[in-house]
Amino acid sequence: MKWLLLLGLVFGAVQAIETSENLFDCSKIFQERKAELLVELERIDEQRQALEALKIATDDLLTRKEQMVLAREANVTKVLEEISAKEAGIKAMLEKNEALLSEMKSLKTDQIGETFAKMKAASAASILEQMEPDEAIKIMATLKPKTIGQILAKMAPEKASALAAKLGSLPK
Numbered sequence: 001m002k003w004l005l006l007l008g009l010v011f012g013a014v015q016a017i018e019t020s021e022n023l024f025d026c027s028k029i030f031q032e033r034k035a036e037l038l039v040e041l042e043r044i045d046e047q048r049q050a051l052e053a054l055k056i057a058t059d060d061l062l063t064r065k066e067q068m069v070l071a072r073e074a075n076v077t078k079v080l081e082e083i084s085a086k087e088a089g090i091k092a093m094l095e096k097n098e099a100l101l102s103e104m105k106s107l108k109t110d111q112i113g114e115t116f117a118k119m120k121a122a123s124a125a126s127i128l129e130q131m132e133p134d135e136a137i138k139i140m141a142t143l144k145p146k147t148i149g150q151i152l153a154k155m156a157p158e159k160a161s162a163l164a165a166k167l168g169s170l171p172k
Helices: 002-118 121-130 133-141 145-153 157-169
Strands: none
Touching (some): 002 121, 121 145
């Protein structure tokens, strides 16, 4: 029995030694795994920092690009406003010039009309017959009806009737 007890104790001691070696092996494995995890954690932290730096750089670049676009838009808007102002000025000048031209043509036609009114009917009829019908109508429109009648009477009947028809179709 003693032997049995001794054998049990020896067997128990061997078992305890094996268990402690297994525990030691587990602790060693856990320490190695812990070291691996710390290295991995550092690598992840470095990647996170690199990603944050990239995000900051990208945001900065985007902000600068937006500022450039806004500056260009402001410049384009300014140029468009200047062009619009110049265009309005040109339109006003054009309208003014057209009004002056119309007034000058009217004065010229009136002066020519006065000249024809002072001429003898036969001379005026001879000159008007040689002119383009539209120009002759413009001049005759400035004359008094009596003077027009005297001039038409001195013209060739075909020319006189064509001019009289055109004079009749003018707005009053």
